[in-house]
Amino acid sequence: MSAEIISGKQIAAEIRAELAKEVAEMKMKGVTPGLCVILVGDDPASKSYVTAKERACEEIGIYSDDNRLPADTSQEELIALIEKMNSDPAIDGILVQLPLPSHINEQEVLMHVSQKDVDGFHPINIGKMVLGQEAVLPCTPNGVVEMLVRKKVKIEGAHVVVVGRSNIVGKPVANMLIQKNGRGNATVTVCHTRTKDLKEQTLQADILIAAAGKPEMIRADMVKAGAVVIDVGVNRVEDATKKSGYRLVGDVAFDEVSQKASMITPVPGGVGPMTITMLLKSTVNLAKKRLG
Numbered sequence: 600m601s602a603e604i605i606s607g608k609q610i611a612a613e614i615r616a617e618l619a620k621e622v623a624e625m626k627m628k629g630v631t632p633g634l635c636v637i638l639v640g641d642d643p644a645s646k647s648y649v650t651a652k653e654r655a656c657e658e659i660g661i662y663s664d665d666n667r668l669p670a671d672t673s674q675e676e677l678i679a680l681i682e683k684m685n686s687d688p689a690i691d692g693i694l695v696q697l698p699l700p701s702h703i704n705e706q707e708v709l710m711h712v713s714q715k716d717v718d719g720f721h722p723i724n725i726g727k728m729v730l731g732q733e734a735v736l737p738c739t740p741n742g743v744v745e746m747l748v749r750k751k752v753k754i755e756g757a758h759v760v761v762v763g764r765s766n767i768v769g770k771p772v773a774n775m776l777i778q779k780n781g782r783g784n785a786t787v788t789v790c791h792t793r794t795k796d797l798k799e800q801t802l803q804a805d806i807l808i809a810a811a812g813k814p815e816m817i818r819a820d821m822v823k824a825g826a827v828v829i830d831v832g833v834n835r836v837e838d839a840t841k842k843s844g845y846r847l848v849g850d851v852a853f854d855e856v857s858q859k860a861s862m863i864t865p866v867p868g869g870v871g872p873m874t875i876t877m878l879l880k881s882t883v884n885l886a887k888k889r890l891g
């Protein structure tokens with residue numbers, strides 16, 4: 600069997616067209632959604648994510664205030680910038696790109712991004728998500744669920760196996776999929792580095808979500824025939840044939856797993872464009888509050 604490729608790029612383009620229309624209408628009413636992006640340091644992957652986010656904002660008409668700070672920025676300076684953005688009426692959402700340099704306490708910094716938490720990383724938003732209340736949802740897991748919904752994958756009653764327990768992807772996606780709502784009702788297993796027999800678990804998955812950050816760790820013999828495979832991994836591996844010296848691979852060995860799955864996301868062009876799209880959507884949703 601050769602799997603259907605789920606094109607995040609295509610689904611993202613559809614949603615972005617819908618959002619561009621909405622933004623144009625909001626502008627006519629005098630509100631331009633505004634996003635503040637803060638990057639500390641010069642991690643190459645973070646830099647390219649942030650550049651892609653800024654470009655996406657421009658494409659659909661969102662105002663973006665880009666702040667690139669040196670790696671030795673102090674925690675106090677970073678918090679001062681966040682507070683300034685908190686009181687800037689042109690800004691609806693604030694995004695602090697993670698990871699932050701090791702001298703900065705990530706959790707302490709994120710506590711200052713509350714009303715304008717477009718990433719859904721503040722404990723209040725996480726708490727609301729877990730309780731099934733209306734919340735700003737983290738972009739990557741929200742993009743994964745949106746993809747499954749738009750591709751009409753049956754989530755209710757499905758056994759979902761998530762590989763990875765990060766705060767950004769594994770924990771929230773598992774939580775979203777167990778919620779008692781139209782985008783949830785799945786049975787979810789979360790696997791991690793201490794899981795005893797990973798393959799025994801992944802073979803149970805109707806929907807397998809790989810978010811471990813390990814290049815091509817999910818092999819064909821770990822996947823049930825006909826499973827839907829979502830690859831959240833974005834890993835740079837050395838490749839002398841490329842001008843950049845590297846290529847991007849996911850957490851899934853695409854060539855072999857695509858022979859076994861019924862649907863699969865590619866890397867790049869799968870989850871990545873969806874993450875940014877959900878960020879745009881959350882920015883627009885936060886800006887709607889200004890319209891009353």
Ligand code: GUN
Pocket residue numbers: 694695696697698718738739767874
């Ligand atoms: N680093 C990796 N993914 C994300 C994300 O979704 N948001 C932020 N702020 N940082 C990230």
